[in-house]
Amino acid sequence: MVAEIPTKARAVIIGGGISGCSVAYHLAKAGWTDVVLLERKRLTSGTTWHAAGLIGQLRGSANMTRLARYSAGLYVGLEAETGIATGMRQVGSISVALKADRMEELRRQATLARIFDVEVQEVSPAEIKAMYPHLNVSDAVGGVHLPLDGQCDPANIAMALAKGARMRGAVIAEGVRVTRVTQAAGQVTGVDYESAEGPGHIAADVVINCGGMWGRDLAAQNGVTLPLHACEHFYLVTEPIEGLGHLPVLRVPDECAYYKSDAGKMMLGAFEPKAKPWGMGGIRADFEFDTLPEDWDHFQPILEAAMERMPLFQSAGIHTFFNGPESFTPDDRYYLGPTPELGGYWVAAGYNSIGIASSGGAGMALAQWITEGEPPFDLWEVDIRRAQPFQKNRRYLKERVSETLGLLYADHYPYRQMGTSRGVRRSPLHAALAARGAVFGEVAGWERANWFAMPGQTAEYRYGWGRANWFDNHRAEHMAVRTGVGLFDMTSFGKIRVEGRDACAFLNRVCSAQMDVAAGRIVYTMMLNARGGIEADLTVTRLSETEYLLVVPGATLTRNLAWLRAHLGDDFAVVTDVSAGEAVLCLMGPLAREVMARVSPQDFSNGGHPFGQAREIEIGMGLARAHRVSYVGELGWELYVPTDQAAHVFEILLEAAPEMRLCGLHALDSCRIEQAYRHWGHDITDEDHVLEAGLGFTVSRKKTGFIGREAVLRREEAGLSRRLVQFLVRDPEAMIFHNEAIVRDGRIVGPVTSGNYGHALGGAVGLGYVPCAGQSEAEVLGSAYEIEIAGRRYRAEASLLPMYDPASGRMRL
Template identity: 45%
Template sequence: MNAAPPSETKVVIVGGGIVGCSVAYHLAKLGCKDVVLLEQNELAGGTTWHAAGLVGRLRTTNSMTRINKYSAELYAGLERETGHSVGWKQVGSLIVARSQDRMTQLRRTAAMSEWFGVEVQLISPEAAREKWPLLRIDDLLGAAWLPNDGKVVPKEVALALAKGARSRGATVLENVRVIDVLCRDGRAVGVRAQFNDPGTGEVSPQEPTPHQRAQEFPGTARPSPSPGGEGRGEGERVLQSHFQSRRLASSGNAEGRPRTDDPRVVASADTFDIQAEFVILTGGMWTRQLGLRCGVSIPLHPVEHHYVVTEPIDGAFDELPVGRDPDLCIYFRGEGNAVMLGAFQALSKPWMVERVPANFSFRLLEPDWEKFAEPLKNGKWRIPALESCRFAKFVNGPESFTPDNNFILGETPELRNLFVAAGFNSVGIASAGGAGKYLAEWIIEGQPTVDLWSADIRRFGDWANNRRFLRERVTEVLGLHYQMSWPNREFESGRGLRRTPLHERLAAAGACFGVKNGWERPNWFARPNTQTGTPATHHASRLTPHEDRFADNPAPDYSFGRQNWFANHAAEHRAARASVALFDQTGFSKFIMKGRAAVAVLQRLCGNNVDVAIGRTVYSGLFNERGGIESDLTLVRTGPDEFYIITGTAQAVRDSDWIRRHIRGDEEACLVEVTGAFGVLGVMGPDSRALLSRLTEADLSNAAFPFGTAQRISIGPAMARAVRITYVGELGWELHVPIEQLALVYDTLTDAGKDLGLVNAGHYAINSLRLEKGYRAWGAELSPEDSPLEAGLAFAIDWNKPFLGREALLKQRTSGVRRRLAIFVLEDPDAVLWGSELISRDGQPVGYTTSGSYGHTVGGAIAMGYVTHSAEPTAEFLKSGRYEINVSGSRFAARIHLRAPYDPERKRILT
């Protein structure tokens, strides 16, 4: 039975699935013994117990691959360490391809895996059948073999991790439900909990708080409760548990935070509080609703996910590899002398439940044979022996999915010391070990020890936590695991949430929209006589036929080669170089920083000197203590104690959180986000001055309005803050306009620019233009693991003032770096680069491309990428090598550039 819960501890973990147990294990392993894990029912009883147990090492990014590689290594030795068997079998995995496009994807995967340190072999269909003798191969073109992948029994992994945590002093308590997070002064300071009835897992029902109700989409219909009970979606039936959990108990004591008197949480006779310095939410599909109770946005939603297990059939299958046929959306593996068959269908089914029931432990949803009909048909095609099989088990278990198919990790921006690890999108078993390790390090070190941006909770704003949006988006997300990983693939569901006032005008001009941080942004424009594809219903409405707001707009024709917008993109790119182009950049994140301490705070955070004259702009990085780049931004000094700050579309929450957390309590400084208050129009190109001069009385000459300055000017009948900067490498201005005047300014510009050849241009053109000019992008070339010295941004550092990360960078400047960012242009003008291609120097891998496009001015595919060397890669070393870039399995010769291949002297910008 459970020991009495302590009244205080250093860390309390809410949720005892494999992720929560992993966090507890790794915290204890790092020496933090004052850890209490609370599970509302029994360990592993949520999603963990019914997971398929697949442990693949390779992911799409280096950091995510690092997480999975560590998990596999951990599981392989966990039984030896804890004495608890986890069922680890290194059986390898097999991915088969039945189309040329899938083979291309596998070739790209195999090339990148070489740099990630994961062994991948491309093999023939016959070799694939040798590894899985029951496979049908007459329609296959090849396969990828990953010999170091494996499988586990997920529930046993969780129990082993809990045992390992307990042996190091952590406390593990079952049947304790957390009903609220205690908070004070913007920090989590503990939890309020109550004991469950071990027989039912039931506790007193908790009504949604007003905040909770406010977070739901207005007008969202509530599904009628099924006969099974309140809160269950239509058609749900709770089945008998297949397993019984073991109980783990221990006692512990620790130092904690003072007790909170938060009036929002009312204690009762059957509740108790645990004070804690850190609270970690690892409650899987329950995490969102707990977050709502304390005002924290955690966008995830449960989805029904299925697999079946055959009755025993002739043969031994347990040592066969995990098989995947993404073209048929199925996976399969042996389970003793039976076969498990699962699916990642293109369209999935959200679990339509208003609140995940507290007692949903070791339970499943009703089998949905109708939904599983196509995967079953496909499974019988790939493994003909299944035709005559009966199925002993149908597992329909809910799993939590996020809006972008990456899990959620890190400290919440709303509450300090509240961390989340949830929403694992069916990779929770493969990722739990590494996620637990790196989250534990984050807590102990006070910052992530590796680049975790793709999983960072701060990549989402409140817009993403809307339940109607989540239900629509997750129908698509589950299937993305097996859909083709096309370059520039856009989400098709849950679109249209954040639109600028120009949306209808841009749509009428032929915009093909993409989405970033919820913003609909033009990627490219279709024009008469230039579109090579066929107009079609825009991809944003394919999965939601009731939404036709994008009908008749062009659709991308995805491929790994030149896509159907190539000619359109070329026209936009060349217009910016030769005449003038107009970009809607309203999605840029924008802030106003003001207060008597504004200069002091920004001087402390920014590597560059921000104490400049009013009206000057400053480009600067924000660095962490290790010297890594947390963000890069542009600041406009608008007053003695005021700055207007511009940063990337995706970085709104991240950057505001970073700056705010570094404002000291005694400093008078305030940061306010104004992204939605101002639209941004980029007027770029050699004729930009001529165009704007027609519309303003301001003097736009180089002497009166030099580069790197900002002025308030008139644009026709409207006013704008004109900022003379560029992200495309041409003369130009960004016009920051009050949102209510954005359409007026756009119309004024388009009317006045007709005879100058003004064209609408999209973000694909911005990408190719900035690559030719060598401009870095945060999230691609820049990350918390990259330093400004490696990235070639030392010019934007003022070494004569203190700033966060300065000591680490000074040491690096003395000792030298081991990698440098460079620009590459392919010699073959017909090849295409997208990013994530292997770079070789003199036949040896040295890095990979961080982003890519086609440089229509330089006449070839262009990319950036880091070159790594055992010693400092000097300019002489870099220039002396022979470079090749692996494009879908073929190596193409590339020229390296250490300066921008286009206008390296900046003459076109400074004119």
């Protein structure tokens, strides 16, 4: 076998589970025949061989659903292509709700399925019983049925993918352990390996880490962040049950359980609320097709509930009680794409127990990304560049994955916060905010005040689908910004310095707006890709002739840094993350100018400090840089304060402005959505054209040579195919969060990309794209619109301009 291993390849794939086999298959299918897959033991011997093999087509977004549906279609056809039976059967799936909140979630999922054209039916307890006669539905509220979901034989699918790759010229070698990914000058150069015949090396342009639970430690050798950790995953299989037949895959998430009939036996699996992390001290070198010790005490609550839910478990014998490891990530989403730390190093790993359903589509998407230089569509949800460097910390991972496994079947309430591994990244004001009632959420490890409890109110979330326990707090904070003054701690902003002789030329090449502006000028701009899609949404402040400050969302900082560094080329400039150096206090509202005048001797009039300008100011006994910009649509300043002076500035503001209200991120979000300001990752992504997003004003038509310019000009000439529209639903029952259906003249045309409650507008507000090819603005707005929420439709007002302050004049007062 070693004789078959070449000394050079275009791509080397590490790991022979279904993920690695899918990447090999799709790279070979794309025409890369000089591909080598190396598996340390035997194919499927890590996690794939013991996976349950559930194939669900519906995911939480359009693109994740596209990948899952691709997987299902691929697996259906693999047997004919390769001659290897895949066990793929589209038996359908049923999810059962035992409480009203779960039924609300399932109805929202059914709406999502209709948006994505996935066949779905809401079913009553009687209809569930008819499809699943063994089930006790006495306390069931209802459920949803997806008839085209299915199940498969995971190991055989991986083998079929491997055979398909070999048929197209790929080399797949078992018993070959990669010891190191080699690199030089920031680029991978190949891999070193050990086999029974001795050591070897393959020179390669691209290396793909599909190492599963081994992937984190392998990546760490090259300084690559791949935050995942194995957990124990339990299921049992009964002895044969006469007459069982092919039943739909069944999920009872309120009991943390799933059921699958296979070969006349019944499987019961669990995603228990508190999982057991495994492999903290490393994984044995000889680990192969291994199982972990039984733990009946841990599984007992699941089994006891199953015996009531499906009485056949009371009499059926148990053939197998299985415990095996699977990889989980801090946010229950897998990792795909190029790593920001090392050129040519790619990842497809961390599948959170949905690796079989995901790997077909993930392999396709990654192969296109590698071979064509860009992904087939927006993949931010699973992009490896969302991972934060600190997240590879083992203690952090061990605690977090004990929660994320169980969250797969938990209620997916809006605004639900993680309970584990908290407090890693904190603003200098964290303790002061907590003492004043702050209730924190976490993004990219940052603790951020989401809302503030009133005196005597319990400072914690109570989750649900209707008006939250903090709804009145939210309204008070929102209206303080609209009518008075509010203060936000936005220290979590990502802050990037670009400095050097060519800083201006470099930024003019990667940014859509003109960067050659006077020192102190703040420019709102996009970074576009060659398709005109939005890679980043940011402000750029020119600090001096050779220095700029870029401000981006904290969640996208790693991605944005990677984009900048990848396009630096020969320009003489340095890109530096300076996020931790400054705290950011945002003072926003009609009274902000009065407050600033009380704490600083500078002139804050329109003449003294115009909108879109930044300058150094004295504040209290310290210094700060005041940026006159706004993400809430009101007069205000972002104060960039050296971290060591942040507490002082905060205290000075509190003392000077007793009328000022502390505000959280929920209020920031509701204010921005009233103003129809876009949110990157929801309303705008690298797949969304800047003109269709309504952000053409950020693109300079005068300058040349910037990335995306030609795509903008082409789209201007051809016309838009869709437009981002703002919607307002005044019905007090309607709560818009994300992924509700936009209904135009009775037909679903797409999802709501983001939503919140607009307290100044008096109803729920959402943004979303509406088809408009060949149509005027009047024709787009002349339709009748509704928003479908959990199967119920609510009349909606639509606008192409912000419904709150359409001329955006308030922030320039």
